[in-house]
Amino acid sequence: MASSHPSPVASPPVAHPFGPRLFVGMLGVLVAAIMSGLNGRVAAVALLDVRAPLGAGSDDGSWITVIYAACELAAMPISGWLSVTFSFRRYHIAVVAVFSLLALLLPFIHSLPLLVFLRGAQGFFGGLLIPVLMAGALRFFPLPLRLYGLALYALTATFSPNLAVWLAAIWTDQLSIVSMLYLQVLPLAAFSMLAVAWGIPQDPVRLERWREVNVIGLLTGPAGLALVAIALGQGERLDWLDSGLIRSLLSAGIPMLTVFVCSEWFHPTPFMRFQLLYRRNLGLGFTIFFVMLIVMLSGSLLPMDYLLERWHFRPENLYVIGAILGLPQLVLGPMVSMLLYKQWVDARCVFALGLACIAISCLLGWRVTADWNAADFVAVQVLQALGQPMAVVSVLFLSTSVVQPMEGPFVSGIVNTLRALGTLGGSALVGHLLAVRAHFHGNVLLDRAMTGTADARHRIAGGEGAIEHGLAELAEFVNQQATVLGIADCYLILGALALLLIPLVLNLQYMQPPLLTPKTNRN
Numbered sequence: 001m002a003s004s005h006p007s008p009v010a011s012p013p014v015a016h017p018f019g020p021r022l023f024v025g026m027l028g029v030l031v032a033a034i035m036s037g038l039n040g041r042v043a044a045v046a047l048l049d050v051r052a053p054l055g056a057g058s059d060d061g062s063w064i065t066v067i068y069a070a071c072e073l074a075a076m077p078i079s080g081w082l083s084v085t086f087s088f089r090r091y092h093i094a095v096v097a098v099f100s101l102l103a104l105l106l107p108f109i110h111s112l113p114l115l116v117f118l119r120g121a122q123g124f125f126g127g128l129l130i131p132v133l134m135a136g137a138l139r140f141f142p143l144p145l146r147l148y149g150l151a152l153y154a155l156t157a158t159f160s161p162n163l164a165v166w167l168a169a170i171w172t173d174q175l176s177i178v179s180m181l182y183l184q185v186l187p188l189a190a191f192s193m194l195a196v197a198w199g200i201p202q203d204p205v206r207l208e209r210w211r212e213v214n215v216i217g218l219l220t221g222p223a224g225l226a227l228v229a230i231a232l233g234q235g236e237r238l239d240w241l242d243s244g245l246i247r248s249l250l251s252a253g254i255p256m257l258t259v260f261v262c263s264e265w266f267h268p269t270p271f272m273r274f275q276l277l278y279r280r281n282l283g284l285g286f287t288i289f290f291v292m293l294i295v296m297l298s299g300s301l302l303p304m305d306y307l308l309e310r311w312h313f314r315p316e317n318l319y320v321i322g323a324i325l326g327l328p329q330l331v332l333g334p335m336v337s338m339l340l341y342k343q344w345v346d347a348r349c350v351f352a353l354g355l356a357c358i359a360i361s362c363l364l365g366w367r368v369t370a371d372w373n374a375a376d377f378v379a380v381q382v383l384q385a386l387g388q389p390m391a392v393v394s395v396l397f398l399s400t401s402v403v404q405p406m407e408g409p410f411v412s413g414i415v416n417t418l419r420a421l422g423t424l425g426g427s428a429l430v431g432h433l434l435a436v437r438a439h440f441h442g443n444v445l446l447d448r449a450m451t452g453t454a455d456a457r458h459r460i461a462g463g464e465g466a467i468e469h470g471l472a473e474l475a476e477f478v479n480q481q482a483t484v485l486g487i488a489d490c491y492l493i494l495g496a497l498a499l500l501l502i503p504l505v506l507n508l509q510y511m512q513p514p515l516l517t518p519k520t521n522r523n
Contacts, residue, residue: 016201018142025089025199026136030152032096032192033133034160035185036126039103040068041164042171043119043181045315049172050181054112059237063116066233068123073229073420074222075127077260080409081271083132085210087203092132092196099125100189107179127420130156131412136200138400138408143514147340150396151333151389157293157419158333158388161300162326166319173316214270216263221271224256225417232428236435272417273410276403281509282411285399288504290418291497292355292391294426298362298494299325299384301430302487303377306368309483313374320374324381325388332389340397341513347394348510352502354390357383362495370484401511430490438486445478 016022043050044065051061083091102122109115133156137149171180231249238246264270277283303321307313340347361383368376403411 016140018140018145021199022140022201023199024195026140026149026152028192028195028199029092029133029136030155031188031195032092032129033153033156035188035192036072036099036129037156037160038164038167038188039099039126039182039185040065040072040123041161042168042184043068045165045168045318046172046178046181049178051112053178054110054115056112060112062234062237064112064119066230067116067120068126069233069420069424070226070229071120071123072127073417073424074226075124076131076416076420077221077225077271077413078218079128079131079416080135080413081209081213081269082128083135084203084409085206087205088132088136089196089200089202090205092129092200093193095125095128096189096193096196099129100186103182103185103189106182131409131416134400134412134415135408138403138411139405140200144341146400146514147337147393147397148334150400151337151393154333154389154392154396155329157296157392159326159329162322162329165304165315165322166326169315169317169319173314209269212269214263214267217260217267217271220256220263221260224253224260225421227253228257229421229424232424235428236431240432270410272413273407274414276407276410276414279402281398281402281511282414284504285395285508286415286418288501288508289395289399289415290422291501292395293419293422294429295355295358295362295494295498295501296384296388297423297426297430298358298365298491299381299388301427302365302490302494303380305434306372306484306487307374310370310480311373317374321377321381324378325385328385329389332385333393336389336393337397340394343513343515345513346510347397347513348506348508350390351394351398351505351508354387354392354394355498355502355505357387358391359495359498361387362491362498365491366488366495368484368488368491370480398508398511402509430494433493434483434486434490436486437489438482441485441489442478442482445481446474449474449478 047061047065050064051057054061085091086094099122102118102125106115106118106122109118134150134153137146137153141149167184168181171177171184227249231246231253235243235246240246241250261274264272265274277286300322304313304318307318307321311317336350339345340350361380364383365377365380399415400411
């Protein structure tokens with residue numbers, strides 16, 4: 001009868017001293033995670049150049065990015081479990097190899113359905129790469145260095161999405177080599193595999209874990225997340241619940257996720273241990289993190305939407321927006337980690353200060369007018385660049401400080417699933433909010449124009465050919481102003497949301513910074 005009980009607690013892997021070799025291995029894991037983020041984001045920014053050779057319109061082409069994001073999300077809950085089962089090093093190298101092979105195939109695909117399928121497969125393998133970065137940081141980095149490992153993970157949320165805009169501009173507008181949108185990952189993949197093969201120690205392969213796998217969770221979790229992600233990605237285009245497809249996706253996806261959570265809760269060897277969320281800094285901290293991801297879209301989605309709609313910018317014109325926000329993260333992330341190691345620093349205060357910077361940035365963006373250009377967003381983006389690493393690194397410190405190293409795979413699955421779901425849901429929410437507010441302002445402006453001054457009525461109704469000219473001119477003006485006002489409203493709402501998070505942040509449990517050396521106890 002004893003054999004019928006699977007052992008819920010596995011023997012921990014052998015501890016390995018942290019040194020240059022292990023650091024190189026973790027650098028390879030970081031590069032693979034950044035590579036995965038770039039691969040999805042670059043193609044999304046340059047979607048017009050991706051779909052044009054296929055003769056696909058904007059509606060059909062949207063499936064390229066939506067399916068990639070959905071499959072990426074679907075992979076995240078199971079990645080940590082698979083990395084333990086197949087061993088961290090072998091698993092990571094194999095996933096990067098398949099990811100690279102798909103990248104080699106994509107430039108030769110000229111069928112939209114086949115491209116969507118292969119991009120979905122690549123998205124799935126890309127989604128397997130990101131969670132192992134946090135799991136590796138929690139496992140391999142010793143306590144006095146763990147914050148720097150978490151700062152590396154934070155780069156996947158703050159650096160790679162913004163670097164993607166610059167890379168998209170290089171491949172499409174400067175060099176006109178569309179195939180590089182796919183092939184750009186190959187040098188990064190080669191370095192990652194070599195670094196991981198040399199630097200990460202080999203754990204035993206534990207295929208016996210398949211006898212204990214949560215089959216119900218494996219069947220329902222990834223599929224449910226993918227269905228919900230597709231609904232979020234296509235909801236605005238298909239008019240949400242007025243679309244039979246969206247209703248079907250949600251009707252299937254939400255019950256599947258409910259079954260997944262229930263099965264994970266009671267299974268002895270789950271993919272994600274939801275009981276960990278009882279710890280305040282995990283349950284409340286991850287809730288704040290989820291909402292914060294939506295707020296952080298004010299630094300990327302809103303300024304780019306404005307410049308695309310108002311000035312019809314191409315990626316080569318947009319890269320400065322991403323560069324101002326992304327490049328400083330290489331320095332600011334480690335600097336925030338260094339600050340959090342000071343014994344007199346309360347990470348909750350750093351977190352709150354970061355949210356305050358983001359809120360002030362949104363209030364500056366709220367002043368946007370139709371005359372703004374890229375240069376007018378510099379102050380907005382600088383504050384975002386300061387606030388985002390302070391908030392992200394702090395929440396990672398506060399949450400993972402209550403986690404044991406061997407709980408890393410469970411926590412990384414939860415946080416990365418929330419991160420991907422928050423980004424997808426946030427994009428859908430902000431997109432819908434922008435559409436609603438722009439529609440509202442458009443109706444108000446049109447009503448005022450039609451019932452306003454005599455000059456406005458004369459320009460619409462007077463003279464031969466003036467009706468067509470006047471209506472076209474009026475429609476262009478109303479659409480332009482409504483979009484600007486809608487973006488301003490979104491800035492205001494997201495800024496207010498950032499401020500509302502601050503009291504919740506201050507309610508998190510205080511965590512004492514780890515001691516770097518015995519001397520630091522006197523600081």
